Amino acid sequence: MTLLGILQASKVDLLFPPASYPTPATTYILKELNVAWCLFGGRDFGPKAEEKLSPHSSSDYDMVTANSPQLRRRKGSASGRDDRRKEKGGMCRDRNTLMEIELSKIRVRYDAYPETSDKSARVAALVGNVEVRDRLASSQLNKFLYCYSSESMPKQSHASMVTVKLLCLRSDSPSVSSECCLHVGLLPIKLNVDQDALFFLKGFFEFVQSAPAAVAVSPSGETGLVRSGVTVSRSQSSSVMAASSQSASAGGEIIFKSFTFYPDLPLRIDYHGKRINIEQVSDHGDVVVGHWLMWNC
Numbered sequence: 001m002t003l004l005g006i007l008q009a010s011k012v013d014l015l016f017p018p019a020s021y022p023t024p025a026t027t028y029i030l031k032e033l034n035v036a037w038c039l040f041g042g043r044d045f046g047p048k049a050e051e052k053l054s055p056h057s058s059s060d061y062d063m064v065t066a067n068s069p070q071l072r073r074r075k076g077s078a079s080g081r082d083d084r085r086k087e088k089g090g091m092c093r094d095r096n097t098l099m100e101i102e103l104s105k106i107r108v109r110y111d112a113y114p115e116t117s118d119k120s121a122r123v124a125a126l127v128g129n130v131e132v133r134d135r136l137a138s139s140q141l142n143k144f145l146y147c148y149s150s151e152s153m154p155k156q157s158h159a160s161m162v163t164v165k166l167l168c169l170r171s172d173s174p175s176v177s178s179e180c181c182l183h184v185g186l187l188p189i190k191l192n193v194d195q196d197a198l199f200f201l202k203g204f205f206e207f208v209q210s211a212p213a214a215v216a217v218s219p220s221g222e223t224g225l226v227r228s229g230v231t232v233s234r235s236q237s238s239s240v241m242a243a244s245s246q247s248a249s250a251g252g253e254i255i256f257k258s259f260t261f262y263p264d265l266p267l268r269i270d271y272h273g274k275r276i277n278i279e280q281v282s283d284h285g286d287v288v289v290g291h292w293l294m295w296n297c
Contacts, residue, residue: 014163015109015124022119024111033106039204041097044090097200098135099144103127105160120168120178127162139194141272148190148268161187169257177252182259188266195274 017024089095105128113119132145149155163185168178 014160014165015107015126017111017122017124021111021122022113022117024122025114026110026112028108028110030106030108033108035103035106037101039099039101039201040089041094041200041204042090043092045092096137099197099201099204100131100133100135102129102131102133104129104131107160118170120170122168123164123166125162125164126160128160130161134192134194134197136194136197136200138196141192141194141197143190143192144194144197145189145191148188148266153188153266156187159187168254171252171255173252175252176255178254179257180254181257184259184261185263186265189268191267191269193269193271195272 015029105126107126107128109122109124111122113121129147130145131143134141134144147155147161163183165183167181169181171177171179
């Protein structure tokens with residue numbers, strides 16, 4: 001291949017289908033979307049301030065006291081964006097316990113192909129950059145997860161950190177609606193893991209999964225389930241589940257014909273342990289050693 005051909009190949013936008021694919025009947029494109037998710041300790045709703053609970057409050061470890069110098073230390077960028085985020089929320093929010101998850105430059109394309117084609121649909125999703133930032137006042141670290149680069153692995157400025165491509169093929173079997181081929185790619189990842197941040201994330205998602213759905217009563221007296229501020233009556237939820245099950249049975253199964261993870265993922269981990277919880281030795285004896293060792297791989 002000539003130098004011109006190599007340069008042209010390197011500029012191929014993975015969001016678009018190959019030239020050999022048929023012309024799609026319908027196309028939807030989402031471009032330049034940025035998503036920031038802030039995970040705080042405590043609660044915005046629920047107990048009073050004196051009964052404040054945090055998702056990470058457990059026997060896993062003892063949090064730094066509120067009067068300690070570590071907790072008073074401000075950490076983050078010089079801009080006022082972090083301060084504005086901390087000013088919002090309920091009275092029971094723990095503003096000194098914060099993890100930020102940010103996905104930037106998200107692009108998604110969905111193509112639906114005509115009935116005459118053996119391809120039914122194609123989905124491509126690209127995420128330019130993914131970062132998880134450690135904003136815990138008790139942590140000395142800054143970035144929990146980010147794209148790794150070194151002299152042997154220089155940073156690829158125009159490459160997407162996450163690449164997901166899904167191709168759905170029509171099946172000849174009446175019991176199978178689509179045969180899918182999934183491709184996933186990731187750039188090198190670096191993890192700077194602080195013990196407090198690790199256990200906060202663990203406790204946060206355990207808390208979210210175990211939180212029961214609230215029961216709301218409408219003016220007509222009908223009860224329903226509330227999740228994320230949306231109320232669905234029991235009759236509505238039953239009808240939706242019945243309709244979805246009927247459509248799934250009518251359309252057939254969706255099977256994955258192939259799964260490709262390429263290229264190989266270099267992963268570097270630096271773990272910063274602080275303390276040992278003796279209560280965990282019996283249940284997590286294989287992990288407890290890492291709580292007092294500084295290790296990296």
